[in-house]
Each structure stands twice: as C-alpha cells, then as structure tokens.
Amino acid sequence: MNFSEVFKQSNQLCKVSPDGKYLATCVQYRLVVRDVGTLQILQLYTCLDQISHMDWSSDSLFILCAMYKRGLVQVWSLEQPDWHCKIDEGSIGLVSSRWSPDGRHILNTTEFHLRVTVWSLCTKAVSYIKYPKACQKGIDFSRDGCYMALAERRDCKDFVSVFVCDDWHLLRHFETETQDLAGLEWSPNGCVLAVWDSCLEYKVLLYSLDGRLLSTYSAYEWSLGVKSVTWSPSSQFLAIGSYDEKVRILNHITWKKITQFEHPATISNTKAVVYKEVVKRPAVGSDDLSLHNITIGTTLFNTQSKYEICPTPVQLPVVKPDPDRANPKIGVSTVAFSSDSRYLATKNDNMANVVWVWDMQKMSLEAVLEQTSAVRCLQWDPRRPRLAVCTGNTKLYLWSPAGCVSVQVPTEGGFQVQSLNWHCSGDSLILLGKEQLCLCYMDHDQEDK
C-alpha cells in the first residue's frame, strides 16, 4: 500500500472525474484539476468566491462550482479552458446545485425551496419546477439518467413528480400516502421508486415508474421509524435502517421482509468474526524524549493499532441516547451494500465505534469491527468486496472477507482521515483530512504491474 504526498483542499471538496482520469480539488476560491496517475496539475480555475460545492458532469468534461453565499454557479470546461459559464440566481438565493445526468443542464434549488431552476447549457433556456419539498432526499435521478423523481409539497400533501430528463417533460405526477415525505430513491434498474415517510412514522412505499403503488411496508407504529434506506446494486433488496436498531431487508418480488438484522450489544453469534482494534502505545523511553523526536513529531503521537479477533460472546460499547433531545443518536443511520450485493455494512448510531458487516447470501452476520473511536465514514470498493473505514484519526481501516487491517497514514503533521472516496477502478482511495488530502494506492495495483 502506497501513499501520495499531501495536497491542500478546503471544505472537503475533492472529487475524481466519473471516467477516473482527473482529480478536482477546491482550495478556497481556486479549482485545481490534476491527473490521477501523475498528480500533476492540468488546469487551474479561479472562481469568484470561496467554493462551497463542486461536482463533475457525467461525461467528465465540465466541473460545476457553486458559491451558495453569493447565489452563484460557475461551470468550467476541461477541454476548453477559456470557456466559461456563470449562472447567477440573484436575490432568490441558492442552497443546492447539481448536474442533470446528461451533463448539459444544471438544477439549482433556490433558498426556501421556492423552486428548482433548470438551466440548459445547450439552449440557455431556463425552466422552473415549483413546489419542491425541503427534505432529506427530495431529488433522485434514475441510474440510466432517463428519469428524475422530485418530491413536492402542495396543499399540505406530498406528491412525487417524475420527469423525463431528456426534455424535462413531466411524465407522472401522483400523490403519495405519506404524512411527511422524507426521501425517495430509484431502484438501480430504474423501475421502482422507494419513498419513505419522516421518522415520526415507519412507512416505506414502493411505486412503479408509471406511478402505481406496488407495495407499502410498515414494520411498527408509534415509535420513531425509518432512518436510512438503500437499494442493493442488483435491485434485489431494499435495506431499511430504523430507529429500533434494526435493518430490514425487503425482497423485490413480493416486497415483503426477508429478514431483519439486529444490532445487539452482546454478540453471541459464533459464526461472526469480531475484530477489535487494539491500540498499542509506543513505549517512550527517557532517552526517546529528546527534542529531535518531538520535532519530528508525528510518530510520537501516533499510536500503533492492530486488530485482534475476540472470541464470542463480545460486549460492545453502547452509548445511551438522551431521550429528551430530538433526533436521538440511536438507530441504523448508515446502510451500504458492497458492489456485488454480497455484503452489507451498517452502522448503529448508539454504537458509533462499531461497523457491522452482513453476508447477504447467508443472511447472517459476517464480521464486526470494533474501533477505538467513532466511525466517520465507510465506503465499499466499487469493484471488489472491500470496505474502507475511517474514524477521524491517522489510520485507514480496510475489511475484506479475508480479514481486517489497520493502516497508518504515513504523512507528517498528523493527517486525520475525516472522509474517504474510492477511485472508480478500486485501485486507489482518496483520503480527506480537515484541510488536506492524500491518495492511497492499493497493493493490488503493484501486483498487476
């Protein structure tokens, strides 16, 4: 495993182009585009203000930089560096900006969710979509880029509009049976739309592309409900994480529950492997405490850690949430399928140090990773069943069915991994610190060479 040198970035804005060739990073008001292989700067763009959002177009030709405070969006072309485009939302404000799947339209959500403005880069045409709902996930494009589902709120009722992205034609508009719609998501095959209610009510609705209600699922009543919803890449399963610390898996034929994964504080399942991160502080001798060591710095403060396999039953640390506060830290907030739909990684918020990996073939617990600190981010390798985890310290953790490893990021100045992103080839990993970034190349790469 190799690591690149450290680069600057701000706002954790750092993205690899969809074709995997370029790496765009934002530093204050500058946008830097690098070649992923050599890490040499290819282009450097200067925006009008500090960039708050940045995104690649689907064809990797354009980069969108949004400056929400100013209500501005600037678009840069990689092929024609002198081409420029500036969209000003004016006094109406801007809270969110995104590309349409074709990479020729920009969808801006205005302040107070007054409307969604669709700007065409081809025709300079502007179209408005009114009544967008301010919620967890109000807009979703289907995987093939054909359709867009938008949650709307009119007359205190929830609606879903399905648009054809090609010409923004309204294909379907239907009312949903929700009290307060919280989010929607297309199945990866683009034929089923999952819609879920806010946490006050456990309700998941499944709509066909043509607006027919396929099924309704509710596990229980009178308690805080859905916290996260994720489709498996095969569209076969719908995983619903909820406030009762369980993940329920629905099947795609009957839309009934196949199984539910519980997150108990004591793991007694003997088939699951429990990896516990053990911190080993380096023994500091009196002669080690020289000025030299301290100035060199990082190694002194960095602690070694490794995984130990604990024999079951294992007691996991649980934090009891404050019941009087809203949005209690309990329940499954993160549910992620591996790219081959074989594994499912989950995180239960009142056991923030623990990552659970489930085997979707056996429908059972495969592994448990008990970290020393709270898990910040976890992401699956887009090519292999390999899970990368970071906990806001100087280490990167990787899990695969073969085992679990903890890697120290060998950079100076205490690079703390706050977030991570896989390169689409699965060969490298972008680690994001607070103001820095660093690329991590997997061993696999070298083996291939």
Next chain:
Amino acid sequence: MGEWWTTVPIGSSIGNYEISSISHVTMSPSRQNNHVSSLPLSRTSYNVISAFCTEDNMPQCISYINQELDSLGLCSTRTCIEASSPGGATINTVPAVNAMYEIMQIHRRNMCNLEELEKEQLKTSSNLDHIQMNNSRLKDQLELSIREKSGLHETERQLQLKIKTLQSCLKTEKDEVQKLQSIIASRASQYSHDAKRKEREAAKLRERLSQLLVDRKDKKLAMDVLNSLGRSDGKRSHWKTTKTTASHEGEMYKSLLNDYEASQRSLVLENAELKKVLQQMKKEMIHILSPRPASTRGAASDDSRDQAESDGEEKAGESNRETLDQSCEQAREHLTNSIRQQWRKLRNHMEMLDSQASQVQNQLESDKEVVPRDTHEDEMERMRREVQQCKEFIHAQQQLLQQQLNTSFDDETAVLLNDCYTLEEKERLKEEWRLFEEQKRNFERERKNFTDAAIRLGREKKAFEEDRASWLKNQFLNMTPFTDRRRCSSSDGQSALSIRSEPEMRISSTKSQLAKSSTYATFSTPKPTKSATVPSTTELYRTLRLIPDSSSSRQSKRGCWQESSTIEDGDLRVKSNNRIRCGDLSIFSLGGDENSLT
C-alpha cells in the same frame, strides 16, 4: 333445690337410683313432708335419746315408734313392737330387734347412699367449677372476639371508605386522562391545523416572494455562457409536441416492460432450475427405492406392493419428463404429487432401515458369538472324536501287547527273547506315548489358534458390516440431486469405507449379502464385496494361515509329522504297530489338508 335432690334417694327406691330425676320429681311431693319431718327427728334422737323415752312415757313411745314404723312400712301387717303387757314398760323384743335391724339396715343403706351422693356431689361440684371456669374463659373469649370483630368492622369500614375515596380518585383520574386525551387530540388537531396553516402561509409567502422576485426582473438573475454547448448525445433537441409525450410514455412502458420481461425470464429460469432439481430428485428417489424390494429376499407382501408402486412411479416419472417442458398446471401438480409420494416412501424406507439397524445391532451382538461358535463347536467335536480315536488306539495297542505277552509266555522257547521284546516294546511305547503327548499339545494349540481366528473373523465381519452400513448411508446421502452423484459415490464412498464412521446401520449378514450385491450392481461401485461373504471352511483356514503364530505352529507341526513318519518308518518292520501308524495318518489328515490348501 340441691338439698332436696340429695335427700330424694332416702326413699325406698335405692335400687332405682339410676332412674331419671324426673320420676323422683313426680314422686317427691308426697314424700317430702315425711322426710322433712323424719330427718330432724333422727338427728335429734342421737343427742337426746334419753330425753325421748323415759319410764313414764314408754307406751307412748312405743306406740309412737309403732306408728312411725307403720308409716315407714316396716311392720305394716302386724304391730312390730308391741307392749308385752299393756300396762308394763316392757316391749316385745323380737319384732323390736327386727325393726331395729331393719332400721339399721335402712340406715346403713342410707349412709352408703349418702356417701355416694356426697362423692357425686363433689364430682359435680368440681365439674361445676370446671364448667364455670370454662364458661368464664369462653366468656372472655367471646368478649375478645367481639372486640376483634368490632375492630375488624372498623377496619373494614375504613377500607371501604378508602376504596370509595380511591374510586373517586380513579374516576377523577380517568376524567383527567380523558380530558388530557381530548386535550392532546385537540392540540394535535390544532397543531396539524396550525402546521397546515403555517405551511399554507409559507407557501403563499414563497409564491409571493417568487412572484416579487420574478416581477422585479432581477437583472442579476442570468446565465452568462461564452457559447452554448451541443447536447451530450450530439443530437439536436426536439420540439415539445404531443408526439414526444406519446413517445415518452411509450419509452417508459417499454422500459417497464423490459424490466418485467427480465424479471420474468429470471423467474422462468429459476423455475426451470427448480423443476430440474425436482425431477432429478425424483429420479434419484426412484433409483434408490427400486432396488430395495429386489434385494430383500424375504418377499414380504409389503415389499412386493412397494415394487409395484415404484414401477408405476417410474412410468409416471417418464411421462412427467415428457410433460416437463410443457409447464402446464396438471403436469406440475403431478410432478409435485409424485415427488411427495416418493418422499413419503423414502421416509418410510429410512424409518424401516432405522428400525432394522437397531434390530440388527442386537442380532449382530448375538451373531458375533453364535456364528463362530457353530463352526467352533464342529471343530471341537471333531477334535474330541480324534482324541477318542487316539485313546482307542492306545487301548488296542495295550491289548495287543497283552496278547503278545501272553502268546510269548506260551511259547517257551521265546522266553529269552520275550524279555528283550518287552523291553523293546516298553521303549517303543514310551516313545509312542511321548509322541502322542506332543500331538495332543499341538492339537490344543491349534484349537486355541482356531478359536482366536474365529473370534477375529467375527470381529472383522462386524467391522465390515459397519463399513457397509456407513457406505450405504453415505451412498444414499450422496444421491441427493444437489451434488454430483458420480463424484460423490467415488470419492465420498471410498472415504466412508476408509474412515470408519459410527455404525448407524447394521444389516444382518445374510440379508446384507444379497442387498449389497444388488446395490453394487446399480451403483456400479467396485471392490469391497470380497471380504463380506460368509466364510467357508477353506477361507477360515486361509485366515488361520494369515496368523503368524499359526504358521509357526504349523511349522512345528510339520516337524512333528516328519518325526512321526520317521518313527513310523522304523516301526514298519514291526507288524503289530501297523494299526497305530494308520491311526496316526488319519490324525494327521487334517494337517495334510492344511498343507494342500497352502
């Protein structure tokens, strides 16, 4: 009253003392006066006896006494005491004495009665005391319980009061709850109403805001593009027409249809796969079940019926195979039904096997001893016979010797020779005896070896049975359609044979032999039949040969044979020993057989 009561028995009814007091009561009034008057009289008479009768008033006294006596009914018919002379002061003594006596009697009786009555009274008084005490105690108790009762009453009253208050409390609480619920409901409705109102207001505001913003013709609101881009797909954009909407619809339905088709295809595929598995399972089941009835030689009616059934099933299976592709309802039902049937049969078969196995286990335990014992006993019998023969030979020899001796005695000329002969004979006999002893020892050893071998054979046979059972089981388990049958039968079967698994199934030797041959025929697995057959005697000997001990003993035996033969050669000259030699030969015929077999 008590006083009166005590006086009552003084009357004549001494014997009727036990008569109820009521009868006394009825009698009493007439007598009361008498007694009252008589008692003080009698008492005073002791004290003033002298004062009662004096010289002067003798007759009066007498008459008085007479009267008294009369009244007492002592001398009712005649005057008891009469003045012997009316004028004199003498009394007729005999009646007086009689009267006296009677009076004394009466007196004594009365005294007795009195004593008894006193005792009785004591008793009753103590009784009375006791009862009184009891009474007082009970009274105390009563009082206590009354007090308790009142206390309980009080507490009950209090509790009831409490209940009442609690009930009222409950009522108020319930009311409260209801009120709160209604409040909550009203609040909820109010809240939702407010929320809606707020939302509407917000919507209105948003509307207004957007309108205002739009109306103001926000100059800033603009897009500044150097030159517009081409579409990502390179096409030009279309006009929005009804045609395009229709095409969008079509597109959508097409994608939906595609998805459904894909899912249907996958389902069909899965279905076909499952059907295939089902079919295969069925085939395997038929396969497993069909050879069984043939193998079981005990042609029970059950088996024959099974066979017929399975034949029918086979036919049905074939027909099913034909109809498999036309996945019509009926065929499917047929298939599932037949599978179910087969499965049931299989289960029965398995259960039967199970019971058989348990039976066989018991049988084997007995068999293990019985089977070798038969042959063992045969052998023993033969050996015994041979020993008997040997003994007979010895006897005959002795007789012959005697005869010879006798004849030699008869022959006078051979007296000298006789001595030599006898000596020689003795020597020879001794030699013979030694030989015989050795043979006997050899026999013993051989017998021991034989028994050992027989036991070993039995053990081996048992092990083989176990192996076979486990192999059969493995074979059966490997017959499942999910694993490659051939692979399993070759690899797993072997491993099952090599690793001796727990004997779960044991089948009796004879039965297994037949069943085994048939199953091997069907599953075409090679070797391990050889060691399983029932051992013939030759094989038995062969196994005997395999034992190192036996071979060494055999060698020694061979040596014996040679020895004996040499001796016999020597004996050939002696005519009289011919028979012995013959006997020896017959004895060693067994050994000869062995040699030829090796």
